[in-house]
Amino acid sequence: MIRTDALERTYRSRDGSAVLALHPLDLTIGAGTVHGLLGRNGAGKTTLCRILSTVLLPTSGTATVAGFDVVRETRRVRQRVSIVFGGDRGLYGRLSARQNVSYWGSLHGLRGARLRDRTASLLVRFGLEGREDEPVERFSRGMKQRVHLARGLVADPPVLLLDEPTNGMDPVAALEFRDFVRDLRAEGKTILLTTHDLAEAEAVCDELTFIDAGRVLHSSPVERFADAVGDACFVESGPLPPGLAAHLEADPRIVRVTAGRAGATIVTSDRAAAEDVITRLGREGVTPAGIRPPQIHEVYLQLSQKAATRAG
Numbered sequence: 001m002i003r004t005d006a007l008e009r010t011y012r013s014r015d016g017s018a019v020l021a022l023h024p025l026d027l028t029i030g031a032g033t034v035h036g037l038l039g040r041n042g043a044g045k046t047t048l049c050r051i052l053s054t055v056l057l058p059t060s061g062t063a064t065v066a067g068f069d070v071v072r073e074t075r076r077v078r079q080r081v082s083i084v085f086g087g088d089r090g091l092y093g094r095l096s097a098r099q100n101v102s103y104w105g106s107l108h109g110l111r112g113a114r115l116r117d118r119t120a121s122l123l124v125r126f127g128l129e130g131r132e133d134e135p136v137e138r139f140s141r142g143m144k145q146r147v148h149l150a151r152g153l154v155a156d157p158p159v160l161l162l163d164e165p166t167n168g169m170d171p172v173a174a175l176e177f178r179d180f181v182r183d184l185r186a187e188g189k190t191i192l193l194t195t196h197d198l199a200e201a202e203a204v205c206d207e208l209t210f211i212d213a214g215r216v217l218h219s220s221p222v223e224r225f226a227d228a229v230g231d232a233c234f235v236e237s238g239p240l241p242p243g244l245a246a247h248l249e250a251d252p253r254i255v256r257v258t259a260g261r262a263g264a265t266i267v268t269s270d271r272a273a274a275e276d277v278i279t280r281l282g283r284e285g286v287t288p289a290g291i292r293p294p295q296i297h298e299v300y301l302q303l304s305q306k307a308a309t310r311a312g
C-alpha cells in the first residue's frame, strides 16, 4: 500500500549547505497494517510523511501510495491518504472544530447531510461533544490534536499518516487513542504511525521500522523487534555491590551497565559474555541474575547509540 524505493530528500539551508533528510530510504508497508516509524529527532520521519502526502517533493527515488506515484499522480494519492500532524499546525484557529473538520471534508468532495453527519460523529468519537462550535484557538493542545484526528478521518481515506498524533494528549486520551487505532485497523485502514512513545508503538503496531539519518536501521514485525540488537544479550540482576559496575564496564564485551537500588541491567556483546557475567555475579553473591529479552526502549537505545557512533 505504501512503497518507497531509494527515496531521497535533500534540504538546502539558507547558508547553502545541504541536509540529507532521506538518503536513501526503502520501505514497504502492506495493506491493512499499522506500521510504526521510530527514530531520533531529525531522523527524517516527518519528511517521509510529507512526501507520502504529496506536500513535499522527493529529490530522487520513488514513492507510491496504493500504487500511485506521489509526484506523477498527486491527485489520486491525495484521494487516498490523509496526514495528521502533532501540535497545532494545519488548523484554522478562528474556526470552530466543526468548521475545521467539515471544511476539510468539503475539500474532499463531501457535501450536505453526509458531510454534516460524518463531521458530527467524528467529533463525538474524539470526545469533543459540547465543544464542537468553539473556536479551535481556545482549545488545549490535546483537544486540538483530537480535531486533527477527526479532520484526517473525515474523508475516510484508506491510508492514514499519523505524525506524532498523541503529542500533547493526556495519558487517558493517549490510551483511548490506542483503541481507536485498533478500530481503524479492524476497518482495514493502512496506518503509518510516527511516534516517540515506544510503549504506544509496541501496543498498536504490527510492524516497526527504526530510521536514523534518513535510512532504515531495522524493520521487522513488532514481535521480532528485539532482532535489531543482533547478538547482544541483556542480563538482569539484583543490586550490585559498590564498584562492581565500573569493573564490569572495563570489559570490552560489556556494552552498558545500568545499575540502580532495585537491581541492574548489564548489556553484553554476545551470549558467551552474558554467561561469563552471570558466573561473575554469582561469585560476588549477586542474585538472582539471568538473561532476559530486551524491552523496546532498550532496543531503541541500542540502535540509536550504534547510529550515533557510526555518524561520528
Ligand SMILES: Nc1ncnc2c1ncn2[C@@H]1O[C@H](COP(=O)(O)OP(=O)(O)OP(=O)(O)O)[C@@H](O)[C@H]1O
Pocket: 011, 012, 013, 019, 020, 021, 039, 040, 041, 042, 043, 044, 045, 046, 047, 048
Ligand atoms: N525545511 C527544512 N529546511 C532545512 N532542513 C530541514 C527542513 N525540514 C527538515 N529539515 C532537516 O531534515 C532532517 C529530517 O527532519 P524531519 O523533520 O524529517 O525529522 P523527524 O524525524 O520528523 O524529527 P522529529 O522527531 O524531531 O520530529 C533534519 O536534519 C532537519 O533538520
